[in-house]
Amino acid sequence: MAFERGAPSGDRQRLRAAHREFGSEHADLIKAAGAERLIRKNGWMEAFRTRAAMDKEVAEAERLAKVAAINFTALTADDLARVEPHLKGKFVGALKWNDPWSVTNPHGLTMAYLAYFESLGGKFVRGDATTLKPTASGKGWQVKTADGMVEGKDVVLALGPWSEDVTRTLGYSFIVGVKRGYHMHYAPAGNAVLNNWTMDKERGYFLAPMDKGIRLTTGAEFADRDAPKSPVQLERAEKVARTIFPLGERLDPEPWMGARPCTPDMMPIIGKAPRHDGLWFAFGHAHHGLTLGPVTGRLIAEAVTGEKPFLDMSAWRPERFKP
Numbered sequence: 001m002a003f004e005r006g007a008p009s010g011d012r013q014r015l016r017a018a019h020r021e022f023g024s025e026h027a028d029l030i031k032a033a034g035a036e037r038l039i040r041k042n043g044w045m046e047a048f049r050t051r052a053a054m055d056k057e058v059a060e061a062e063r064l065a066k067v068a069a070i071n072f073t074a075l076t077a078d079d080l081a082r083v084e085p086h087l088k089g090k091f092v093g094a095l096k097w098n099d100p101w102s103v104t105n106p107h108g109l110t111m112a113y114l115a116y117f118e119s120l121g122g123k124f125v126r127g128d129a130t131t132l133k134p135t136a137s138g139k140g141w142q143v144k145t146a147d148g149m150v151e152g153k154d155v156v157l158a159l160g161p162w163s164e165d166v167t168r169t170l171g172y173s174f175i176v177g178v179k180r181g182y183h184m185h186y187a188p189a190g191n192a193v194l195n196n197w198t199m200d201k202e203r204g205y206f207l208a209p210m211d212k213g214i215r216l217t218t219g220a221e222f223a224d225r226d227a228p229k230s231p232v233q234l235e236r237a238e239k240v241a242r243t244i245f246p247l248g249e250r251l252d253p254e255p256w257m258g259a260r261p262c263t264p265d266m267m268p269i270i271g272k273a274p275r276h277d278g279l280w281f282a283f284g285h286a287h288h289g290l291t292l293g294p295v296t297g298r299l300i301a302e303a304v305t306g307e308k309p310f311l312d313m314s315a316w317r318p319e320r321f322k323p
Helices: 009-031 051-068 077-083 106-119 232-244 286-304
Strands: 045-049 072-076 093-097 141-145 146-152 153-159 177-188 197-200 204-208 213-217 248-249 258-260 269-270 281-285
Touching: 009 106, 009 286, 045 051, 051 072, 051 093, 072 077, 072 197, 077 093, 177 232, 197 232, 204 232, 213 232, 232 248, 258 286, 269 286
Parallel strands: 045 197, 153 281
Antiparallel strands: 045 093, 072 093, 141 146, 177 213, 177 248, 177 258, 197 204, 204 213, 269 281
16 A cells, blocks of 8 residues: 655644644533543643753744744753752753643543533443444444444544554555553652653653652554553663652552554544545544544534534545555
8 A cells, every 4th residue: 555645734734723722622621521620731841961952942942932832931950940849860951831731630531521421411332343334224334332233324433543453344444553652650759749741851751740640651662553562661761760750669550551543644534434424534643642532523523414624624534545
């Protein structure tokens, strides 16, 4: 199979537009679901060990501020010490991205959204997506669930890295790989507090204060989706992380892993299936699945119901892949 084309600047601009909308779409759902306690709106931070690395990143931040109204703050070493008094190491400073929101419990937010959906009359059932097939009449779709066969005129495939298990059986060949990342929660030692989501920029790992503890996340691992876990990165990152922050005991039984579905142009596949009526695709969001979830849901809902989508979806069309 061949990829039709890369991602021109116009397509990237459309993806950035979707990112700009994430706040309002999430905000509406957060309020309706009563999930405000799970959201922090104080941005995140990159800490630097060398002046050269910091100067390069600050220069890029200044460029972005001019073209996209990005809000940031450059922190000196003394500023960083005041903001994060328990952070150790010879950091020359930090860059604080002020605008992003963070979620202290992604699963909790998802469950809050589900509860809101059910309060509106929605129903959640478990089933086997690989049983999806057209109905006997050919005018809808059916899938086996724990509650029996479910049928509908339209169906949306939003299965993340498992989407190809279904799309392949329907005759579609998409170029989707995965980038796997490992995670572990830790108790802070003693009275230590981490105030900000913090990246050790030149060592490539992240520390984040979450409801379940201080979360350590790794860089990306390129591997088959179902390959055995190999949390080598986490073991190495933990050794470095312990030198800059007083991490206590591990709080998870074992490292857990996420597989982010990625296309060659790092843009999702959103839209109507080219060869099937009533079939819609919404997957391949890479590292932005949680961020773009509500935006994607609104776009698909508007398209399915015949409304004009509030954003141009053409850059994410499934037809850009040719079998």
